[in-house]
Amino acid sequence: MSPIRQPHVAIIGSGFAGIAVAAQLKRAGHTSFTIFERAPGVGGVWRDNTYPGAACDVPSHLYSYSFQPEPTWRRRFAEQPEILRYLRRCVEQNRLTRHLRLNTSIESAAYDEKARKWRLRTGSGDVVEADVLVPAVGQLSEPVVPNLPGLDEFDGPAFHSARWDHQLDLRDKRVAVIGTGASAVQFVPAIADRVREMTVFQRSAPHIVPRPDRAYQSWHRFAFRHIPGAQAVGRFGVWLFFEAAGRGLTTAQGIGRLFTVVAGGHRRRQVPAEPLRADLAPDHQIGCKRVLFSSEYYPAFSRGGVRLERGAIERVTSNGVRTADGVEHPADVIIFGTGFDASNFLSTLDITGAGGARLDEVWKRGARAYLGMAVPGFPNMFVMYGPNTNLGSGSVVHVLESQARYVVRLVRRLARRPGAALDVLPDAAERFDHEMQRRLRDSVWTSCRSWYRDADGRVSTNWPGSMTEYRRRTRCPDLNDFQVLTASTT
Incomplete structure (x- = not known):
């Protein structure tokens, strides 16, 4: 690293993405960076999503940094409190605390x-001021609450799962759950035995496969801590499974049909009543929308007082939810499990680039970025977890690590050219985007509407390849794809 002057890096966000960049900078000997976090603590989605049953659907050993293995995981699929503790330990053990500016939101960023x-x-x-800008706010940070007629007239509490009201006692309450996404599939069974009644409003049934969770015993943790390679072997096995499964979404969709059989068998075993089983059957190809992992969701509907409603919602009333057939479903509480605004990248930031170009205008017809970052x-702006970097199968932490290493290597190049900036060439960015859309055209994600696609139907979130391919393509920055800006070029 050049002893002259380290370029200062501004990182916006302290979830998995922001911590990955900061930790990799620190490990490379780069200490000139600041992490801006609007909340009072680190953790991103794992700080915000504290709803009952919140857990990861990727096994813990892969949903963690390779440079920071955690031998003390309690379960194969870690729950929210444990993941948050892991991220806090990463901050402490990588000595990132002094780089944090908590309770500091970034409203705008402009390039001079x-x-x-x-x-x-x-x-x-x-x-x-900063030399390098790294927005690391993620794709799943802004909850979506549908604009239902009459919502402001509802007499009881109404909240999104990402803003869970822990002061509210759900006992003896009639609860309306709107949405059946990943969060709902976790919190519905977690609260089903607390409530008096629950009505789950389903617009589209998800594909659900069994979640082979288990508690790790003391001998597991001993092996992970003391036997060389034990944890790495587990991580490799999970990685291999997801790499193979990912091909079923893109180039080998026959694999996807195997998962359709698995999901169908799971539904038949857990839902004995044929009318309900038919109502819970998805109407889209597996993988087109997010495939969910749960062994508790279907059995929740066998409990007294829990029922599924497929009718379209007409409006919210003061006493509940009315569907298009005119039936009013009484409710004391409404909980939204309606996901996040994933395709409107960086929507909370006002970013202005060279020549006064506004990022929201540049991305008006769909977000796109070279390698999902530039x-x-x-x-000198590198987006973490940007367009076309989400995975349909695998661990996004693996992708974030790849991106963090890439950003650090670019920062080290900039350190050798004090005062310089890197601007990705339009031709390079366009070639990359054309490749992405060409490969995505035949993927399963184009076969239905989902949060993977923007308003124009463009798949703007997902990566069409494997985790391995992304790691390879971001291993070494190709400076031929960038223009180096110096005092003589500006």
Whole structure:
């Protein structure tokens, strides 16, 4: 690393993405960076999503950093409190605390072409300068609550699963659950035995496969801690499974049909009543929408007082939810399990690049970025978990690690050219985007509507290849795809 001056890196967000970049910078000997976090603590989605039953649907050994293995996981599929503790330990053990600015939201970021710097404005009005901007706010940070007629007239509490009201006692309450996404599939069985009645409003039934969870025993943790390679072998096995499964979504969709059989068998075993089983059957190809893992969701409907409603919602009333058939379903509480605004990347930030270009305008017809990270006209800005970097199968932490290493290598290049900036070439970005859309055209994700696609139907979130391919393509930055901006070029 150049002893002259380290470029200062501004990281926005302290979830898995932001911590990955910060930790990799620190490990590379780079100490000039700041992590801006709008909340009072780190953790991203694992700080915000505290609903009952919240857990990861990727086994713990793969849903963690390779440079920070955790031998003390309690379960194969870690629950939210344990994942949050893991992230906090990563911050402490990598000595990142002094780089944190908590309770500091970034409202806007503007690139100064003459100075080749980014100027960030905080929620309190302060202006901070940085050489490199790394937005790491993720795809699943902004909850979506549907604009249902009459919602403001409802007499009881109504909240999104990502903003769970833990002060509310659900005992003896009639609960309306709107949405059947990943969060709902976890919290519905977790609260089913607490409530008086529960009506789950389903617009589209998800494909659900068994979740082979288990508690790790003391001998597991002993092996993970003391036997060389024990944890790595487990991680490799999970990685191999997801790599094979991912091909069933893109180039080998016959594999997907095997998972359809698994999901169908799971539903038949757990839902004995034929009318209900038919109502819970998906109407889309497996993988088109997110495949969910649960061994508790279907049995929840066998409990007294829990029922499924497939009718379209017409409006919310003061006393509940009315469907299009005119039936009013009484409710004391409404809980939304309606997911996040995933395709509107960086929607909470006002970002202006070279020549006054606004990122929201550049992305008006769909978000796109070179390797999911770099956007022409926005020099020295590298987006974490950006367009076309989500996985239909696998661990996004693996992708985030790849991106973090890539960003660190670019920062090290910049350190050798003090005052320089890297701007990805439009041709390189366009070639990459054309490749992505060509490969995605035949993927399962184009066969139905889902949060993987934007309003125009473009698959803007998902990566069409494997985790291995992404790691390989981000291993070494190709500077031929960038213009190096210096004082003589601006």
